[in-house]
Amino acid sequence: MKLILLVEDEPELADTLVDGLETHGYRVHHTEDAEEALVQTAVHRYDAMIVDWMLPGMNGPELIQELREKDYVAPALMLTVRDSIEDRVHGLESGADDYLTKPFSFEELLARVRALLRRPSEWSALDELRIGPLHIDTATRKVAIEDAPVELRKKEFDLLRLLVERAPAVVSRTMIAERVWGSEYVSDNAIDVTISGLRHNIQDAQEEKENIRLETVRGVGYRLHAE
Structure with missing residues (x-):
């Protein structure tokens, strides 16, 4: 119960x-x-x-x-x-x-x-998720790219986790709403703010590198690209 x-x-x-x-x-x-x-x-x-x-x-x-x-x-x-x-x-x-x-x-x-x-x-049961140099510890909710920590808000973490689990597939905005917010009734603005914040924090953690990129696939959704 x-x-x-x-x-x-x-x-x-x-x-x-x-x-x-x-x-x-x-x-x-x-x-x-x-x-x-x-x-x-x-x-x-x-x-x-x-x-x-x-x-x-x-x-x-x-x-x-x-x-x-x-x-x-x-x-x-x-x-x-x-x-x-x-x-x-x-x-x-x-x-x-x-x-x-x-x-x-x-x-x-x-x-x-x-x-x-x-x-x-619906989340993966794995304690650790990796894509390229990005590492997620799902138990502690800590994220790092190589040795650089990535500071994320809760929604940004949940979005990143979803993108890593689905990579290299494209994740639609509908799936993001359902998996990250648990509901389809989410404003576009809330999703846009979270996407923007996650992209900014990923870029900051890499300084001038772009080994990890959050890509927009116009008209379809988003995907995480790793080199």
């Missing part, structure tokens, strides 16, 4: 979500603030998290960002009334995997949770 952490300070909404998720066979731990969520994540390994943006004290993006910095990788669905492109990008860049704007139907939330829960099983 999958275990879900719900961080939501609206009692009526929280009760509705807990009842609905448990009716569909999930176990749910509910907390009303980020500080208690940090305590719970130190004890439990959740299969997914549902986090409200507006929380007392530390907000949702801050909570998720702190968890990602601690290498807590459970996929997270952000709930919020904010619906601008800037807010969506900020939420996703904090480490959230998907974004759902209030008000929403329970059926849509359930579909997105199911999509998040499908994602981890």
Whole structure:
């Protein structure tokens, strides 16, 4: 039975979500603030998290960002009334995997949770991935090109991992949305920002070399090229 952490300070909404998720066979731990969520994540390994943006004290993006910095990788669905492109990008860049704007139907939330829960099983079980001079340690989430470390955000790491697993094949934007965010409902801007950030960090780690390149295949997608 999958275990879900719900961080939501609206009692009526929280009760509705807990009842609905448990009716569909999930176990749910509910907390009303980020500080208690940090305590719970130190004890439990959740299969997914549902986090409200507006929380007392530390907000949702801050909570998720702190968890990602601690290498807590459970996929997270952000709930919020904010619906601008800037807010969506900020939420996703904090480490959230998907974004759902209030008000929403329970059926849509359930579909997105199911999509998040499908994602981890699709990753390779290998602890190490290599392509040319690039090395990924999937257990520690560390990346290096030759001996130079590559500093990546969570989404950039997940995207790189996908590209390495699929190399030399081209990876479509649809696959990136489904595998990296766990949902097809991802803005083009969020994907573009992540692609740009990954490309920039790869280039920085190589100084003036181009042994590893993130290539755009126009009209098709992206692929990782290694020499």
